[in-house]
Amino acid sequence: MTVNIAMLGTGSIADDVLAPALQRVAGARLWSVLSRDRDRARAFAQRHGALAPAPVHDVLDTLLADSDLHAVIIAAPDYLHAPHAIAAARAGKHVFTEKPMATGIAEGEAMVRACDDAEVMLAVGYHLRWHAGHRKMLRLIRAGGVGDLHHMRVQWTFQVSDARNWRAQRDTASWWSLSGVGTHCLDLIRWVMVPACGEVVSLASTISREVWHGPNDETAVVALRFASGATAEFCSSVLFAAPSRAEVYGSDGYIRCEDTLTRRAAGSIDTHQGSLEFDVADPYAGEIRDFVAAIENHRKPEVDGREGLRNVELLAQAVASART
Numbered sequence: 526m527t528v529n530i531a532m533l534g535t536g537s538i539a540d541d542v543l544a545p546a547l548q549r550v551a552g553a554r555l556w557s558v559l560s561r562d563r564d565r566a567r568a569f570a571q572r573h574g575a576l577a578p579a580p581v582h583d584v585l586d587t588l589l590a591d592s593d594l595h596a597v598i599i600a601a602p603d604y605l606h607a608p609h610a611i612a613a614a615r616a617g618k619h620v621f622t623e624k625p626m627a628t629g630i631a632e633g634e635a636m637v638r639a640c641d642d643a644e645v646m647l648a649v650g651y652h653l654r655w656h657a658g659h660r661k662m663l664r665l666i667r668a669g670g671v672g673d674l675h676h677m678r679v680q681w682t683f684q685v686s687d688a689r690n691w692r693a694q695r696d697t698a699s700w701w702s703l704s705g706v707g708t709h710c711l712d713l714i715r716w717v718m719v720p721a722c723g724e725v726v727s728l729a730s731t732i733s734r735e736v737w738h739g740p741n742d743e744t745a746v747v748a749l750r751f752a753s754g755a756t757a758e759f760c761s762s763v764l765f766a767a768p769s770r771a772e773v774y775g776s777d778g779y780i781r782c783e784d785t786l787t788r789r790a791a792g793s794i795d796t797h798q799g800s801l802e803f804d805v806a807d808p809y810a811g812e813i814r815d816f817v818a819a820i821e822n823h824r825k826p827e828v829d830g831r832e833g834l835r836n837v838e839l840l841a842q843a844v845a846s847a848r849t
């Protein structure tokens with residue numbers, strides 16, 4: 526069976542990254558497109574070869590009424606993830622949503638419930654887990670390559686020139702740097718640390734909003750402690766651009782990733798024993814391949830709704846902690 530997938534949203538991640546990645550996934554194809562503007566949907570459908578007899582939509586319910594459609598990719602602003610996912614689940618479609626999965630805990634819980642009730646998959650797009658270098662790093666850590674895990678540090682920032690983006694507005698997003706890149710830092714930390722160190726048991730943060738004075742974070746610095754006593758920290762910002770970095774420290778060594786947190790499968794990784802070589806593979810194709818395999822094999826996707834929800838809970842905790 527070929528999995529027919531609709532793209533909800535025609536913006537940057539959908540156009541530049543997700544639609545091209547979908548073309549690299551065997552057993553799945555772009556079927557239809559939702560945009561607020563039919564001409565934009567038509568142009569997107571043509572550009573990426575959407576294959577439904579009627580691929581162009583500006584009303585979600587009409588797109589979801591297509592019985593040949595199996596799944597949706599939600600690539601719209603954060604505040605639309607929950608309503609889109611819940612409508613898709615009720616129509617019996619599997620859901621892959623971009624990160625963060627929701628703008629609040631209640632919305633995330635409602636998404637999980639709707640997908641459980643409808644017995645459809647819910648996957649969340651944390652593409653850094655499919656970076657071939659990160660996967661090799663994880664295998665090394667799980668094999669004891671750095672000994673007992675004690676600390677992880679991650680930084681990912683970018684620079685904006687104004688506060689007009691929907692991430693900066695409270696009615697379309699709950700977080701700005703934390704939504705753009707901080708949520709990825711947090712997911713990378715949880716992916717590496719939680720299986721070895723247990724859950725996050727405490728969190729403290731500081732947040733600054735002093736350049737544009739908007740409602741959402743401009744820079745966030747978050748510190749975490751795990752059940753084992755191991756610690757982690759991450760910094761996200763929209764104020765300055767710098768090479769991204771992730772560092773893992775254990776009792777017997779370290780791993781340092783330089784500029785691997787990007788949209789590309791790029792960067793370099795060093796360890797206390799020298800560099801870690803890895804293949805270059807499109808991480809976005811990896812996450813969609815996992816979603817399609819989960820549908821075909823009736824198994825959970827690697828990043829499921831509960832994992833996405835835990836990330837949202839911690840983002841909410843980071844904002845609450847900064848207030849106190």
Ligand SMILES: NC(=O)c1ccc[n+]([C@@H]2O[C@H](COP(=O)([O-])OP(=O)(O)OC[C@H]3O[C@@H](n4cnc5c(N)ncnc54)[C@H](OP(=O)(O)O)[C@@H]3O)[C@@H](O)[C@H]2O)c1
Nearest residue numbers: 534535536537538539560561565600601602603623624625
């Ligand atoms: N995993 C990653 O690496 C990654 C990277 C970037 C973004 N993302 C996530 O992907 C999602 C989309 O981000 P993006 O950067 O692609 O955003 P974007 O460039 O602003 O595109 C979002 C699209 O959503 C549609 N949309 C519907 N209602 C909208 C509204 N009220 N305001 C603005 N757009 C609206 C628009 O398509 P129409 O105009 O056609 O309706 C728009 O082009 C977000 O959840 C973001 O966090 C993930």
